[in-house]
Amino acid sequence: MNTLQIFKDTCIDNILDKIEEIIEEQIRFIILRFDSKLVDAERKKIIETIKKYFDIFVILKTDVPPCKKRIEEYLSYGIHGIFFNETPSKYTEEQIDTMTFAAEIFPYNLVLAGVDDKLSIERLLDKKIIPIAPYGNKDLIKFIKNHRKFRTISSGIIKYIPIVEANQCQYTTIDKIKMKMILEAINFRQKLMVKNVEDSFNSSSL
Amino acid sequence: MKSKIYIDRRPLPILFLIEYRKTFLLLISFIVFFTFISSNNIPKSLTVEAYQTLVIFFFAIFLWVTNIIPLAITSLMVMGLLSSFHVLEVNKIYSFFGNKAVFFIIGSFIISAGISSSGLSERIAYYVLSRFGDTPYKLVLSIFFLSALMAHIMPEHAVAALLFPILVSVSKRLNLHSNSVLGKYMFFSLAWGSVIGGVVTFLGGARNPLAVGIMFEATGQNIGFMEWIVAIAPPVYLIMGIVALYIKRKVSASTKDTRLIENMITDNRKRMGKITFKEIKATFILIVTIYMWIFHSERFGIANIALLSAALFFVLNIMGWEDARKVIDWGPIFMYGGAIALGRSLVETGLLEFISEQYISNIDFTILSFICSIFVISLFLTEGVSNAAVIVILLPVVLQIASNFDYAPKLAVYLVAVPAGLAFMFPMSSPPNAIAFSSGYIKPSEAIKIGLIFKVISIIVFTVFALIYWPLIGVY
Numbered sequence: 001m002n003t004l005q006i007f008k009d010t011c012i013d014n015i016l017d018k019i020e021e022i023i024e025e026q027i028r029f030i031i032l033r034f035d036s037k038l039v040d041a042e043r044k045k046i047i048e049t050i051k052k053y054f055d056i057f058v059i060l061k062t063d064v065p066p067c068k069k070r071i072e073e074y075l076s077y078g079i080h081g082i083f084f085n086e087t088p089s090k091y092t093e094e095q096i097d098t099m100t101f102a103a104e105i106f107p108y109n110l111v112l113a114g115v116d117d118k119l120s121i122e123r124l125l126d127k128k129i130i131p132i133a134p135y136g137n138k139d140l141i142k143f144i145k146n147h148r149k150f151r152t153i154s155s156g157i158i159k160y161i162p163i164v165e166a167n168q169c170q171y172t173t174i175d176k177i178k179m180k181m182i183l184e185a186i187n188f189r190q191k192l193m194v195k196n197v198e199d200s201f202n203s204s205s206l
Numbered sequence: 207m208k209s210k211i212y213i214d215r216r217p218l219p220i221l222f223l224i225e226y227r228k229t230f231l232l233l234i235s236f237i238v239f240f241t242f243i244s245s246n247n248i249p250k251s252l253t254v255e256a257y258q259t260l261v262i263f264f265f266a267i268f269l270w271v272t273n274i275i276p277l278a279i280t281s282l283m284v285m286g287l288l289s290s291f292h293v294l295e296v297n298k299i300y301s302f303f304g305n306k307a308v309f310f311i312i313g314s315f316i317i318s319a320g321i322s323s324s325g326l327s328e329r330i331a332y333y334v335l336s337r338f339g340d341t342p343y344k345l346v347l348s349i350f351f352l353s354a355l356m357a358h359i360m361p362e363h364a365v366a367a368l369l370f371p372i373l374v375s376v377s378k379r380l381n382l383h384s385n386s387v388l389g390k391y392m393f394f395s396l397a398w399g400s401v402i403g404g405v406v407t408f409l410g411g412a413r414n415p416l417a418v419g420i421m422f423e424a425t426g427q428n429i430g431f432m433e434w435i436v437a438i439a440p441p442v443y444l445i446m447g448i449v450a451l452y453i454k455r456k457v458s459a460s461t462k463d464t465r466l467i468e469n470m471i472t473d474n475r476k477r478m479g480k481i482t483f484k485e486i487k488a489t490f491i492l493i494v495t496i497y498m499w500i501f502h503s504e505r506f507g508i509a510n511i512a513l514l515s516a517a518l519f520f521v522l523n524i525m526g527w528e529d530a531r532k533v534i535d536w537g538p539i540f541m542y543g544g545a546i547a548l549g550r551s552l553v554e555t556g557l558l559e560f561i562s563e564q565y566i567s568n569i570d571f572t573i574l575s576f577i578c579s580i581f582v583i584s585l586f587l588t589e590g591v592s593n594a595a596v597i598v599i600l601l602p603v604v605l606q607i608a609s610n611f612d613y614a615p616k617l618a619v620y621l622v623a624v625p626a627g628l629a630f631m632f633p634m635s636s637p638p639n640a641i642a643f644s645s646g647y648i649k650p651s652e653a654i655k656i657g658l659i660f661k662v663i664s665i666i667v668f669t670v671f672a673l674i675y676w677p678l679i680g681v682y
Contacts, residue, residue, distance in 0.1 A: 076211045105213050192221040195214050 002030050003061055008037040012049055019054055026170060028179060029057035029161045031083055040073060047078045051187070055180050057161050059083050059112070064095040071102045076194045080186050081110030081161070083132065091120065100127045105193070107186045109153050110161075118143055125149040228274045235274070239265045243291065251564075256555040258291045259548075263557075266548060270595040277592055278537040281544025293551050302550060303543035306509035307419025311412045311539055313512025317495065318360045318409070319533040320519035324488035327356065327368055329478055335372070336471040342460040346391045346453055349373065353399030353638075354446055359492065362404030362411055362627075363637035364533075369396055370641050376471075377645070388460045389647035391453055394656070397642035398453075398630065402446050404638075405627035406439050407431070408508065413594045415508075416542045417623035420549045420601050425615045431499040431508050437616075437681055438624060441671040448663055452656075487522045491515055538594060545598035558606040571611050577621060577672045578665070580604055585625035585661055589635045596626040614682035621672070628664050631657030 002022050006015065019030055030050070034043050047058055059081040060074055074082055082102055086095065091113070103111040108128070115121050115131040121144055124131045130153060133140035144150050160179050171179070214221055223230070239261065248257045262284060269280040289296045321327050334352045339345035349369070356365040373392055382389035404410030408418075408431055418429045495515040499508055519525050552558045571579075580600075588596045601622045608618040629635030631654050633643040642648060676682060 072213045073211065075213060105215065189218060192218060192225055193214050195212055196210065 002027055003033055004030060005033050005035070006038065006046060007035040008042075012046060015046065015050065016053060019050060019056065023054060023056065028055075028171065029059060031059045031061045032079075033061040040077070044077045051078060055176075055183055057081060057110075057183065059110070059161070061085050064091070064098050066098075068098055068101045071098065071105065074102075075105055075190065078187070078190060080107065080183065081112065082106055084111075084113040086114060090117075091123070096123065096127065099124070099129050103128045107189060109155075110186075115140070121147065125153065128153055130154055231272060232274050235265065235268055252557070252560055253555060255291075255293045256557040256560060259288070259293050259551045259555045259557050262287045262291070262293070263548060263552065267599050270599065271591050273592075276537065277595060278540035278544075281541040281548075284544045284548050288547060288551055293555060294547070299547050299551075302423070302547040305419045305423065305543070305546050306507060307415040307422070307546070308539055308542050310408065310415045310509035310512050311542065312534065313509065313516045314409050314412070314415075315361070315534045316516035316519060316530050317492070317512065318364050319530050320516070320525050321360060321488055321492060322364065322368065322533070323525045323529045324484040325478065325482060326485045326488045326492075327360065328372075329481065329485060330356070331369055331372055332471055332474055332478065335376070339376075339471070342388050343454045343457040345376075346388070346395050346457045347450055349392055350395035350399040350450060350453060351446075353396050354403030357400045357403030357410040358407045359409050359496070361409070362400040363641070365400045365403075366396055366638035366641040370645070372474075374645065375474075377647070382647070384646050386647065388457060389645070390649075390652070391457050393642040393645040393647050394653075395453055397636075397638045397648075398449055398660070400638035401627065401629060401636055402442060402449065405624050406442050407435055411593065411627050412538045412542070413597050413626055414623050416538075416545065416594060417597045417601055417619045417626075419542065419546055420597065421605060421615050421619050423546055423550050424553050424602065424605050425609075427615050429616055429619065431503045432501075435500075436679060437620060437676060440675060441667050442624075444667050444671075445660070445664055448667075449660065484524050487524050488519070491518050491522070491524075541594060541598075545594070548598065549602040552602045553606075558602060561603070562606050562610050566607055567610060571607070573613070574669070574673065576607070576611065576613060577617075577669055580607075580618070580621040581625050581665060581668055581672075584622045585628060585664065588626045588629045589631050589657075593626040593629060593636060597622055600626075617672070617676065617682045620676070620681065624668065625664065628661070630660045 004015065004018055022030060032047070038046075050056070050058055057080045058078070060077065060079045061083045062074065062085070064084045064086055065071060065074075071082075084095075084099055084102075091099070099111065099113055109130060111128070112130045112132050113124055115124060115133060116137070118140070121131040121133075121140070125147060126149070130150070131144055133144055160175075160182070243258055243261045248254060252260075265287075266280055266284045269275060269283075270277055275283075285299050285302075288294055289299050293299075331352060334348050335345070338348035353365050353369055356368075360368075373396060377386075377389050377392060380388070405414070408415045414434065418434075422428050495511060498506065498511045498515075503511065516530075520527070520530075584596055584600055587600070591599070601618065604618045604622050605615055607613075608615055627636075629639060631639075633640045633650070633653075639653070643650075643653070
């Protein structure tokens with residue numbers, strides 16, 4: 001998995017160099033994990049810079065936060081998707097509730113969550129969350145791939161973000177154009193949905 | 207500070223429409239505009255040029271009212287449209303930027319910048335607050351009168367912007383909560399003082415010289431600097447007195463010990479040091495300029511005096527070009543050029559005469575109904591529309607009505623320009639209100655309620671003065 005751990009002192013040039021290497025390997029998504037010392041503004045700036053230079057799906061890897069407000073803040077970073085990576089992958093009702101909220105506000109089929117058993121897979125797919133099995137667990141991967149709900153939820157996008165399996169594919173020009181369109185649509189959706197409280201007061205002239 | 211965001215979960219098509227509403231409105235307005243302007247269905251008694259002016263006028267009103275694009279850009283576009291459709295001669299349209307009102311405004315912006323950058327206005331503010339702010343009601347009244355008097359010589363928004371940070375420090379020092387009565391009336395005083403004080407002279411709001419400029423273009427008549435003050439100051443000072451009494455009554459109950467701020471103000475005053483030579487020079491220029499405006503404006507012209515005074519700030523090294531460049535607001539200047547051109551087109555193409563013959567001549571306007579109706583329309587229109595836009599929209603028509611009923615054009619100017627400045631109710635109505643609202647102490651509902659009362663008081667006071675006082679001084 002193309003997870004990039006970003007620390008407080010990670011230089012933006014290093015991040016961009018790493019992404020460039022990833023793109024050269026025909027991969028079109030990147031999973032970012034931020035160190036807790038990075039504040040929201042810094043995270044947002046890093047994501048803006050990545051999006052400025054690359055047409056690539058940016059996915060945030062994080063634990064399930066204790067409150068839903070945090071999910072809204074994650075969306076405001078400008079990320080395209082979110083990957084909840086709890087270990088062990090036994091989710092409580094509250095966590096499922098929070099992830100369901102994420103699935104409601106994030107683009108369709110871009111909320112992912114780690115799993116290590118079939119029951120969790122069923123629960124997540126019911127909530128339109130894409131389950132991610134550990135690499136090497138062929139049994140679970142096969143179960144996910146053959147699941148009817150998975151095929152419905154992930155249709156279209158999984159070609160660009162093949163995170164269920166590590167294998168990559170070659171992208172044609174048409175694929176690249178389609179991907180660009182999907183990315184721009186997601187960015188536009190975010191622009192419409194993410195609002196600043198102050199801006200709202202200003203626009204209502206209060 | 208952490209930015210507060212939220213996710214708008216309404217359906218995306220709705221969010222799309224909200225986000226791009228201005229674009230849609232603009233697109234629709236352009237389509238409607240081009241449909242009407244290219245129509246051959248023109249009333250017989252109307253010339254093609256008059257019809258085109260009418261369409262452009264309504265298009266401009268729509269854009270000024272909705273504020274889809276900046277007011278100044280609408281004005282420039284109006285000039286382009288008038289020129290493209292050959293409503294008036296091209297050179298003539300652009301020559302309206304040569305109106306003396308425009309140059310008076312440029313000069314007054316530079317004078318205001320000079321006073322600010324010399325430090326004089328800040329020193330006056332600290333002096334007044336430290337000298338008179340030892341009890342809550344004295345503090346609030348000193349803010350009110352200070353802003354009102356400063357708005358006599360500086361644009362009202364500049365006064366509010368100058369005093370706002372000082373008042374924020376005062377409210378922090380007094381540890382005022384967001385529902386504090388003292389906090390609320392401190393910022394109300396700032397807004398009301400700036401707004402009311404700004405209508406007394408040509409310097410408080412550029413809309414006043416704009417109104418005089420439009421009248422000059424339409425009728426050839428003029429209003430002098432002192433003439434304006436003599437007509438407007440008495441009713442405005444009476445309104446100021448009533449507002450001051452209201453503020454005093456409201457704040458008298460406050461038990462806050464405002465002596466706490468004395469040290470802070472004194473410290474800030476000390477930090478400013480002794481009076482500088484720059485401040486002395488700025489005071490000298492200001493006194494000479496006001497003297498010239500009052501006693502020699504007939505001979506030299508107020509615009510010329512303003513420009514010479516502005517130049518003196520540079521000659522005497524009080525400010526540099528960079529200081530001036532930062533504060534000259536080109537928006538109103540562009541707006542006024544276009545507005546004057548549009549006003550002139552309404553007259554020259556015969557459109558106003560047509561409207562007057564068709565729709566207005568049948569109305570029986572007594573002097574009382576004329577005064578009340580025009581004053582009320584302008585007074586309430588200004589709450590939703592930029593106060594300069596109110597003048598541009600109303601004044602040409604009101605001048606024509608006044609001419610039909612043989613009322614003096616000066617009366618029309620006073621009845622439109624003065625209430626256009628008296629915006630008490632909403633934050634978007636005028637910049638001082640917006641600045642005061644940003645403090646967080648003022649609730650919109652209270653501002654609307656009290657603002658409405660002040661508006662009614664203004665109507666009564668001005669109607670009485672217009673009927674009794676203005677004839678005595680020869681306004682009509």
